[in-house]
Amino acid sequence: MKLTSFLMVIAVLAVVVSAVNLFSNLALFSTGYALTDQGNVTLDIVSILDINFTYNIINWGSGSVNTSALDAITLGNWAYMSTDTVANTFNLRGSTVPGWVNQSRGLVLETNSTERVNITLNVNRDAFRFLDNSQGVSPASNFLWRANQVNTDDTGSGSSDGESGTCTGVGTLNMTTYIAVPYVPTPGPTTSIVLCNSTDFAQVSNELEIDFAVNISRNAPTGPKNVTITATVAKVNP
Amino acid sequence: MMLKKTVVYGMLFVFLLFAFESVSSLRVSPSGREYNFAPGLEASVKFNVIGNLQTELSISAEGDLAKYITFDRTSVQGEGEFVATLKLPDTIDVPGFHRIWIVIAEKVDDELISQGMITTSVAVRPAIDIYVPYPGRYLDISLKGHDVNVGESVNFDLSLSSKGTETLIVTPRLDIHSNNGIFETLYYTTRTIESQEAISLRKTVDTSNYTAGNYKAVVYVDYGTLASSEYDFRIGQLSISILGYTNKIPIQDKNQAFDVEIESGWNDLIDGAYADVTFFNSSGKILDFRTISTTLTPWEKKKITGYFNSVNFTEGFYDANISVTYFGRSQGKSTSQLVKVEFFKVKSSKLWYLIGGIALLIIMALILIKILRKNGSNKKSIKKK
Numbered sequence: 001m002k003l004t005s006f007l008m009v010i011a012v013l014a015v016v017v018s019a020v021n022l023f024s025n026l027a028l029f030s031t032g033y034a035l036t037d038q039g040n041v042t043l044d045i046v047s048i049l050d051i052n053f054t055y056n057i058i059n060w061g062s063g064s065v066n067t068s069a070l071d072a073i074t075l076g077n078w079a080y081m082s083t084d085t086v087a088n089t090f091n092l093r094g095s096t097v098p099g100w101v102n103q104s105r106g107l108v109l110e111t112n113s114t115e116r117v118n119i120t121l122n123v124n125r126d127a128f129r130f131l132d133n134s135q136g137v138s139p140a141s142n143f144l145w146r147a148n149q150v151n152t153d154d155t156g157s158g159s160s161d162g163e164s165g166t167c168t169g170v171g172t173l174n175m176t177t178y179i180a181v182p183y184v185p186t187p188g189p190t191t192s193i194v195l196c197n198s199t200d201f202a203q204v205s206n207e208l209e210i211d212f213a214v215n216i217s218r219n220a221p222t223g224p225k226n227v228t229i230t231a232t233v234a235k236v237n238p
Numbered sequence: 239m240m241l242k243k244t245v246v247y248g249m250l251f252v253f254l255l256f257a258f259e260s261v262s263s264l265r266v267s268p269s270g271r272e273y274n275f276a277p278g279l280e281a282s283v284k285f286n287v288i289g290n291l292q293t294e295l296s297i298s299a300e301g302d303l304a305k306y307i308t309f310d311r312t313s314v315q316g317e318g319e320f321v322a323t324l325k326l327p328d329t330i331d332v333p334g335f336h337r338i339w340i341v342i343a344e345k346v347d348d349e350l351i352s353q354g355m356i357t358t359s360v361a362v363r364p365a366i367d368i369y370v371p372y373p374g375r376y377l378d379i380s381l382k383g384h385d386v387n388v389g390e391s392v393n394f395d396l397s398l399s400s401k402g403t404e405t406l407i408v409t410p411r412l413d414i415h416s417n418n419g420i421f422e423t424l425y426y427t428t429r430t431i432e433s434q435e436a437i438s439l440r441k442t443v444d445t446s447n448y449t450a451g452n453y454k455a456v457v458y459v460d461y462g463t464l465a466s467s468e469y470d471f472r473i474g475q476l477s478i479s480i481l482g483y484t485n486k487i488p489i490q491d492k493n494q495a496f497d498v499e500i501e502s503g504w505n506d507l508i509d510g511a512y513a514d515v516t517f518f519n520s521s522g523k524i525l526d527f528r529t530i531s532t533t534l535t536p537w538e539k540k541k542i543t544g545y546f547n548s549v550n551f552t553e554g555f556y557d558a559n560i561s562v563t564y565f566g567r568s569q570g571k572s573t574s575q576l577v578k579v580e581f582f583k584v585k586s587s588k589l590w591y592l593i594g595g596i597a598l599l600i601i602m603a604l605i606l607i608k609i610l611r612k613n614g615s616n617k618k619s620i621k622k623k
Contacts, residue, residue, distance in 0.1 A: 047269035049362045053262045058356040107358060115269060124348060212356055225355050228346050234339070234363035235269050 048114045051233040055108035058083055058212060063100035065218040077139050082213035084146075106211035108161055109231050111199055119195045121145075121210070122230040126184045126191075131214060133221040142215040143227070144178040147195055147208050165205035167196040178213055198236055262360055264289040266342055270365040274434040277328040283366065285340065287317050291360075293344050300339040303330070303368060307338055313345075324366060334401075336368040369401060371434055376402030381457045381467040385505045385536065387474045388450055391442050394469065396426070396457055399436035406431045406461045412441055415454040450475040450503060472537065474505035476566045480513075480575045481539065483560060488584045491549040496527070498560055499541050502534040509533050511564035513542055517556050517579070524556070534564075551581040 065079045083106040111117055127143035128134060149166040167173035173196050182191040199206065210229070265288045273281060287295060295314050299307040299322070310321045322340055330336070343361035378399040386392045400406050410426040424441050431437060443455075456468040482499040498513045512531040517524045529544035561574040 046267045048265055048267045049269045049364055050265040051263070051360045051362055053358045053360060056262045056358040060355055107356070112265075113269070124346060214355075226357065227355065228357050228359055230343070230346065230359045230361055232343070232361040232363060235365045237337070238335070238367065 048112070049117060049233055049235060050112040051119075051231055052110040052112065053107060053231065054110050054207070055105060058103050058105075058107065059101065060103055060214075061101035065216060065220075067218050077218050078141070078215040080213070080215050082211060084211040084213065105161065106209045107229060108207060108209050109195075110207045111233055112206065113199075113233060116198045116236050117233045118197050118236055119199055119208070120192050120232045120234065121195050122192050122232065123181050123184060123227060124230070125227045126181050127214075129184060130181075130227040131216055131220050131225055133223075135221060137217050137219040137221075139217050139219070141217040141220050142213075143181045144213040145175060145181055145210060146178045146213075147173060147175045147210050149173055149205075149208050161207065162209040163205045163207040165202070166199055166208055168198075168205070172197050173208070178211075192232075195231075199233075262289075262291055262344075262358060264291060264295070264342070264344065264360040264362050266362045266364050268364065270340075270367060272367045272369070273324070275326060275330060275368055275370040277326070279324065279326040281324045283322045283324070284319060285322060285342070285364065286319050287314055287342055289317050289360075291316050291344055293359075296341075296343050296345050298341045298343075300341055301337055302332075303336050303338050307340070307366070314342075322366065326368070330368075330370045333370045333372040336370060338366040338368070339363045340366065369434065371403045372401055374402050375404045375406055375462050376400070377406060377408070377431075377459060377461050377463075377465055379457065379459050379465050379467045381455060381469045383455055383469045383471045385472045385474065386445055387476075387505045388448060389446050390505075391444055392471060392473075394441045394443065394455055394457070396439045396441070396467075397436065398431055398439070398459065400431045400433055403433050405433060408459050408461050410439070410457055410459045413456045413458070414443065415456060416448075416451065421448070421453070445473050448473050450477070472505065474503050474537070476506075476508070476564075476569055476571055477503040478508070478511060478534070478562050478564050478571075478573055479503060480560055480562060480573065483558075483577055484579070485577070486580045486582065487548050487551075489548050489551050489553070489581050490584060491547065493545040494548045496529070496544050496546065497541050498529060498544075498562070499539065500534070500562055501539045502537055504534075504566055505536045506566055507533060507535060508564050508566045511542070511562060513544065514561045514563070515544055515546075516559045516561075517551075518559070519556060524550070548581060553581060553583055555580050 060081050063079060065077070079100065081100060081103070083103045109119065111119065127141050130143055131141035149162040149164055151162060151164050174194060182193060184191055195208065195210075267286050267288075268283070271281070271283050273279060289295075293316070295316070297309055297312050297314065297320055299309075303326075306324060306326050308323050308325070310323075314320060324338075341361060341363050344359040346359050378397075378401055380397045381394060382397075383392055383394045394412060396410060396412075398408065398410070407428065407430050409428040412424045412426070413420050414422040414424075422443070424443065426439055426441065429437065429439075450473050452470065452472055454468055454470050456466055459465045479501045480498060481501050482497075484495070484497045487494050487496070496515060498515070500511060500513070502508050502511075510531050511534055513529045514526060515529070516526040525546060527544045527546045529542040532540055532542050534540055555578045558577050558579050559574060560577060561572055563570065563572040565571075
């Protein structure tokens with residue numbers, strides 16, 4: 001009888017200890033067992049800076065100056081070319097001269113950043129270094145650029161060029177008319193120009209078109225010519 | 239067979255379209271990080287560079303604190319990750335905002351003559367911002383609110399950012415000004431703001447006791463220096479004001495446009511607004527017409543136009559009643575204004591052409607007479623000789 005009682009006490013103790021252990025384990029390691037009625041969801045949205053030349057090359061091919069042309073535009077001194085068919089000011093001249101390939105579209109710059117950004121342009125050669133090979137020729141060549149955020153589309157394929165409202169609010173679009181590409185010292189840093197102080201990041205208004213115009217002097221050194229335009233997107237100041 | 243050919247040419251066309259659409263893109267995340275200055279602060283930021291470039295991208299830092307940044311690599315090929323490590327000194331002499339630019343730029347080989355006269359490169363500049371506390375007390379405050387309608391609650395969010403080295407104890411006060419002075423004052427709980435700590439507080443104002451109109455909320459924070467920030471807001475009600483109308487109309491046998499300029503005084507959409515215009519004289523109504531119906535976004539000004547024939551009017555001023563009817567949230571209301579409109583006859587330009595022509599003929603005749611007389615006198619003098 002004593003043995004039976006002893007065994008009963010031991011058995012009850014074992015059940016109590018295992019029950020306590022079971023609940024403590026559930027509390028610590030349970031899945032699907034809520035200790036409070038509140039839950040936390042944590043996520044981190046990462047900001048993005050983005051720059052995109054959706055059209056990034058302009059090539060007028062090979063050609064020469066129509067030195068016999070004496071019309072009011074060229075006077076036989078320059079070959080005039082531009083990427084702007086709308087203004088039609090600097091369009092391809094001297095159609096009798098074979099070679100030059102007409103370009104109807106400027107560089108197209110887009111940003112898909114998640115916050116307001118500013119856009120700066122740099123150029124590594126000015127007209128003197130790009131077209132005249134750093135030689136003092138007469139007449140001198142010209143190299144001009146301008147920017148627009150107009151929905152007009154040189155390619156006729158939808159809104160693939162400028163988009164209105166890209167530079168809005170505190171932002172101002174600079175270079176809206178043709179200006180000379182700034183002087184680039186050699187050697188030295190390239191010259192920067194702020195294209196847009198603050199760019200919108202809406203999908204429908206985040207594109208700019210950069211048009212170029214060149215007047216190539218009849219005395220410009222022959223050979224391949226190349227210039228690089230660098231677009232930089234930067235976080236705006238707080 | 240024909241279909242197969244079309245498909246092949248179609249695919250070729252699509253391929254060429256994409257082949258000649260040249261694109262260069264560069265993306266970095268995050269766009270930056272902000273840190274409050276602490277002596278010897280160390281922090282690392284991992285930047286992820288994504289793009290479609292095949293060229294090498296250089297990584298560098300610019301700015302007055304750029305020397306405190308090091309990189310685990312100074313270039314990536316096309317895309318990749320890199321870590322910028324910030325290790326600040328024990329002191330920075332110039333307090334305030336400092337920005338370190340992290341410059342990720344496509345390398346340009348100046349010697350290489352690329353294909354194409356004008357080519358491009360891209361660069362992105364995320365930033366690491368450091369706020370160095372000003373000596374003593376310095377607090378940046380900013381207040382924001384919004385427009386509401388009468389009876390709705392307006393939330394004013396106050397941002398307080400301590401930019402000084404001292405701890406601040408503040409009890410902000412919010413005054414709501416109407417055109418007649420302070421309409422209501424609300425007090426925030428007294429709070430302690432540690433150096434470089436930023437907090438945001440919200441105060442909700444019930445506008446049930448307000449009338450529609452323009453208000454200004456001004457918050458004052460005394461932290462040894464009295465700082466203030468203000469926000470203009472409007473309390474609206476379903477109403478439309480008539481701002482202007484066409485007050486001169488030519489008498490002609492054709493449709494004349496009559497404009498009514500209206501302005502919504504409601505902070506909600508008015509989904510139907512039109513004007514009924516009635517001209518009358520002492521005998522009664524002469525003519526009436528209705529303008530087009532329009533919708534108005536909150537507080538929007540718009541011009542609505544109606545048309546009528548003015549041929550039966552005589553010169554002079556007529557009375558007109560402009561009654562604008564509008565609907566919002568299933569309510570309909572109207573507002574009216576009595577105005578005077580002048581009708582005038584269009585002067586014929588034929589008379590002026592006639593006068594001008596006669597004048598021109600007289601001038602030509604005078605010139606001719608003068609020339610004839612001169613010739614006559616010349617001949618006489620020759621005969622005398």
